[in-house]
Amino acid sequence: MARHVYPCPVRWSDMDAFGHVNNVVFLRYLEEARIDFMFRMAPRAGEGSFAGGSVVARHEIDYVYPLVHRHAPVTVETWVTKVGGSSLTVAYEVKDEQHVYARATTVVVPFDLEKGRPRRLTDQERVFLEEFRDDAPEEAVAA
Secondary structure, three states: OOOEEEEEOOOHHHEOOOOOEOHHHHHHHHHHHHHHHHHHHHHHHOOOOOOOOEEEEEEEEEEOOOOOOOOOOEEEEEEEEEEOOOOEEEEEEEEOOOOEEEEEEEEEEEEEOOOOEEOOOOHHHHHHHHHOEOOOOHHHHHO
16 A cells, blocks of 8 residues: 655644644645645646545544644655545544654545536546555544
């Protein structure tokens, strides 16, 4: 199984009044990694892959360890746990060498922006997503 690895900076403004990265900011980290995965990496699967758009249908996050400001980026590993007809599930770990800070999943639905409705995954997109697929149950990822 291949994982997409995204080095994500921890910004001073990511901190909250309690001295750690705010829970909402983790969604931004996941988004940055997912966008890098789907819009920088996926076009190699074929011209236009995911270019028509996508929407998030669901997020689930487990906060494992507090993350505080630091100069070194955290690593966001991204992989695919499920590929359906018109959706996919992406799993993540936000971590470094010492800790896993968060585990999460996102259900993404490809979207046709011109028609204003969801669309099915293309064969090219499926081939790309299968390169990053982990067949472990989602419960194992979130555990």
